[in-house]
Amino acid sequence: MSAPPEPPAADADADVDAPPARERAAIRLRLVGTAALAGALIAAVWLAAMLVVGDFAGSVETTFALGSLAFGFGLLGWSGAVALGRGIESMQTHLDTDTGWTERDARRAMARILGFGLGVMLGATVVGSVVATIA
Amino acid sequence: MISTRFVLKRLLLLVPVLVGVASLVFSILHLSPGDPALTIAGERASEEFVRQVEESLGLNDPIWVQYGRFLLDAAQFQFGESFIIQRNTAVREVLANKLPVTLELAIYGQLIGISLGIPLGILSAVKQDSITDHLTRIGALAGISVPIFWSGPLLILLFAQVLGWLPTSGRISVLYNVEAIRVTGLVTVDTLIAGNWEMFVSAVRHMILPASVIGVYSMALISRMMRSSMLEVIRQDYMRTARAKGQGSKITVLKHGFRNAMIPVITVIGIQFGGLLGGAVLTETVFAIGGIGTLLVEAIKVGDYPIVQGTVLTFAFLFTLVNLGVDITYSILDPRIEQ
Numbered sequence: 181m182s183a184p185p186e187p188p189a190a191d192a193d194a195d196v197d198a199p200p201a202r203e204r205a206a207i208r209l210r211l212v213g214t215a216a217l218a219g220a221l222i223a224a225v226w227l228a229a230m231l232v233v234g235d236f237a238g239s240v241e242t243t244f245a246l247g248s249l250a251f252g253f254g255l256l257g258w259s260g261a262v263a264l265g266r267g268i269e270s271m272q273t274h275l276d277t278d279t280g281w282t283e284r285d286a287r288r289a290m291a292r293i294l295g296f297g298l299g300v301m302l303g304a305t306v307v308g309s310v311v312a313t314i315a
Numbered sequence: 316m317i318s319t320r321f322v323l324k325r326l327l328l329l330v331p332v333l334v335g336v337a338s339l340v341f342s343i344l345h346l347s348p349g350d351p352a353l354t355i356a357g358e359r360a361s362e363e364f365v366r367q368v369e370e371s372l373g374l375n376d377p378i379w380v381q382y383g384r385f386l387l388d389a390a391q392f393q394f395g396e397s398f399i400i401q402r403n404t405a406v407r408e409v410l411a412n413k414l415p416v417t418l419e420l421a422i423y424g425q426l427i428g429i430s431l432g433i434p435l436g437i438l439s440a441v442k443q444d445s446i447t448d449h450l451t452r453i454g455a456l457a458g459i460s461v462p463i464f465w466s467g468p469l470l471i472l473l474f475a476q477v478l479g480w481l482p483t484s485g486r487i488s489v490l491y492n493v494e495a496i497r498v499t500g501l502v503t504v505d506t507l508i509a510g511n512w513e514m515f516v517s518a519v520r521h522m523i524l525p526a527s528v529i530g531v532y533s534m535a536l537i538s539r540m541m542r543s544s545m546l547e548v549i550r551q552d553y554m555r556t557a558r559a560k561g562q563g564s565k566i567t568v569l570k571h572g573f574r575n576a577m578i579p580v581i582t583v584i585g586i587q588f589g590g591l592l593g594g595a596v597l598t599e600t601v602f603a604i605g606g607i608g609t610l611l612v613e614a615i616k617v618g619d620y621p622i623v624q625g626t627v628l629t630f631a632f633l634f635t636l637v638n639l640g641v642d643i644t645y646s647i648l649d650p651r652i653e654q
Contacts (some may be wrong), residue, residue, distance in 0.1 A: 244378045245345040245602045251418040252338025267582035274543045305379045
């Protein structure tokens, strides 16, 4: 039989709790951040191309609107998953229609879409503002 | 006892939902064809006048400025005035007139669905594989499968045309002026408050068919959910223990089973209520009841953007509030959920 473990001190307790919280925040930030970066890059490249060959002003509007579409969809889906996800999971189980859909996966997928949309919006705003200032 | 922290956390979820919906509405309206300035000014207006309208609406500003302004206005529930449907009337006023119509329909429909669906579901579970169970399941399947635009006209044909028991359309007989006694906007409630019995009877008779059409659909899903949930609970050890202690079968089911079986059913009721608000469009059209659903369709058709924005955000707000109610009910039924 092993000896019972010593109860941790209050400070040690805080230290034990802190890393997972930071880690979780980092994971979330990475999840949204990488998607936002991808969105911003795509928007910037697209608008740069439009500056050369197309209707730049119209493209900025369309790109921003498309970004807000993805952002709104992601945000709505994310909050929907947070608010209703567990309920939907249990409803599927009870109705024998389980598809393997989970609240956690839905939340993560929606966070990526949200981040991508945000990135596109930011990219369109930055490129549009810079070009307007230069012009 | 529900903790304030739990309710606050759920209330905070309102923010991303409304921002998400506002963003979606903003983007869809910007991506869809059509020019709001041209719609307001009219097709025969001069180019200069159209520019003036654009200027006054702020459509010349960069799109991110428009987006920020739109979110700020939406946060204060300011959507300006209707362009076309009720020209120069504030959207808030238009919605205040139409919302009670849809709410009344959805509430009565849901009440019918709950009051029929829960007992039928319990009965079906308790008498599993009996003729009662089979009939209830067939009824539930039929209720889910039959679309409102088909069951509505059939009910009108039977109860209004053939039997002549109920009116075909509207909210109240044209003989009565319900606007004169308006307090809540819910006709059945206003007529009761006014103490006018004849008007109340007329309002109830007009409500029976549309609410039943919605109610049957809702009942079908609720009873199916209640059945499967109750079947699962009935097989639990604590139910067997209660019966082994000599407790009657009815008391065991209602006292120990009902509360636990209700948790997944509450979810369905919450999701359904949101669906009813949106799905009321069909019922409103079939029964010629001018509610918020019909208003939304009309606004989309004619391009009345402020009405579209206001209506969609109102739907989202109501849906989220209903789900807050569902969460609170959850935590009352099973306090562990709060954790």
